[in-house]
Amino acid sequence: EAQKEPPKIRRLDESVINRIAAGEVIQRPVSAVKELIENSLDARSTSINVVIKDGGLKLIQVSDDGHGIRYEDLPILCERHTTSKLSKFEDLQSIKSMGFRGEALASMTYVAHVTVTTITPGQLHGYRVSYRDGVMEQEPKPCAAVKGTQIAIENLFYNMTARKKTLQNSADDYSKIVDLLSRFAIHHINVGFSCRKHGATRADVHTVPTSSRLDAIRSVYGVSVARNLMKIEATDDDPTSSVFDMKGFISSSNYVAKKTTMVLFINDRLVECTAMKRAIEIVYAATLPQASKPFVYMSIELPSEHVDVNIHPTKREVSLLNQEVIIEKIQSEVELQLTNSNETRTFKEQL
Ligand code: ADP
Numbered sequence: 001e002a003q004k005e006p007p008k009i010r011r012l013d014e015s016v017i018n019r020i021a022a023g024e025v026i027q028r029p030v031s032a033v034k035e036l037i038e039n040s041l042d043a044r045s046t047s048i049n050v051v052i053k054d055g056g057l058k059l060i061q062v063s064d065d066g067h068g069i070r071y072e073d074l075p076i077l078c079e080r081h082t083t084s085k086l087s088k089f090e091d092l093q094s095i096k097s098m099g100f101r102g103e104a105l106a107s108m109t110y111v112a113h114v115t116v117t118t119i120t121p122g123q124l125h126g127y128r129v130s131y132r133d134g135v136m137e138q139e140p141k142p143c144a145a146v147k148g149t150q151i152a153i154e155n156l157f158y159n160m161t162a163r164k165k166t167l168q169n170s171a172d173d174y175s176k177i178v179d180l181l182s183r184f185a186i187h188h189i190n191v192g193f194s195c196r197k198h199g200a201t202r203a204d205v206h207t208v209p210t211s212s213r214l215d216a217i218r219s220v221y222g223v224s225v226a227r228n229l230m231k232i233e234a235t236d237d238d239p240t241s242s243v244f245d246m247k248g249f250i251s252s253s254n255y256v257a258k259k260t261t262m263v264l265f266i267n268d269r270l271v272e273c274t275a276m277k278r279a280i281e282i283v284y285a286a287t288l289p290q291a292s293k294p295f296v297y298m299s300i301e302l303p304s305e306h307v308d309v310n311i312h313p314t315k316r317e318v319s320l321l322n323q324e325v326i327i328e329k330i331q332s333e334v335e336l337q338l339t340n341s342n343e344t345r346t347f348k349e350q351l
């Protein structure tokens with residue numbers, strides 16, 4: 001009797017491959033904002049302004065005052081795997097820029113309409129050009145421009161119906177974007193950030209370049225947070241166990257919150273580290289009677305060969321060498337600071 005024929009294996013169309021890949025890099029509006037801001041930071045901007053319409057589904061516009069993009073580079077700007085930041089695989093080990101894959105802008109053109117306006121130093125005018133599916137739609141048009149680059153992402157996920165539907169039902173992407181900008185703003189304190197809804201006169205995040213971390217935290221998270229922070233530092237320069245240098249601020253026993261705020265940068269990359277967050281929460285729960293959740297800002301510097309930045313396309317998770325040792329060290333430093341502040345407070349209350 002006839003056996004069932006196996007299904008034929010076919011090669012996917014390039015356009016299908018690109019759209020699937022793009023959906024992984026740009027998972028939601030906030031992922032596009034993160035990529036654009038990182039590009040602006042890589043371009044050495046000192047001012048980055050974000051405008052959002054309809055939670056980012058209608059419009060994400062990021063304007064910076066960075067070095068701009070050369071006219072000759074515009075034709076390949078949004079092709080996949082075109083970058084000014086990486087050339088050899090080995091360079092990944094020492095790379096300082098946020099980007100390196102040359103995939104972000106390309107991805108956006110597969111799931112949205114992308115328009116770039118840019119001017120390079122010394123030019124009398126800039127250029128504006130739109131992209132779709134990786135390619136330039138027409139020759140760049142000369143236009144008036146201020147220093148830097150402005151990128152507009154319109155109609156995000158216009159060609160991904162399911163993604164668009166699920167995002168329309170959750171109205172919280174604007175707050176995710178504000179949260180993201182807040183995190184960048186307290187780390188990159190030499191850069192001024194703003195984020196507003198399209199048409200709004202008031203910005204929801206607004207910072208000016210400063211030299212004081214605490215001032216930046218105050219202007220983003222408010223006086224009541226900044227007032228209750230303590231400086232924290234930890235280092236370990238023993239190369240046989242781990243090499244790291246941590247600086248930051250953690251909330252004291254006077255700070256009260258139901259949710260943890262953990263802002264973590266490792267080698268200037270905004271990352272998540274669930275193990276570290278848990279470890280710090282445990283110290284707070286054990287030390288403070290009212291079980292308040294902490295506010296934590298930490299910047300950790302590690303030798304670049306101890307960090308693998310290449311484990312996920314969104315670059316959100318990093319993997320560290322000697323993670324347990326580092327977490328333990330930080331945990332005991334947090335405990336020390338917190339116990340001290342708690343004892344001072346108890347002592348004051350008894351007076
Ligand atoms: P990557 O950042 O990984 O290189 P992207 O797709 O994000 O890839 O960007 C591609 C290239 O476009 C970058 O390498 C950079 O040269 C240029 N670029 C993107 N955004 C900006 C910007 N805001 N200012 C200057 N150059 C930019």
Ligand code: MG
Pocket residue numbers: 035038039098099100104105
């Ligand atoms: Mg990039």
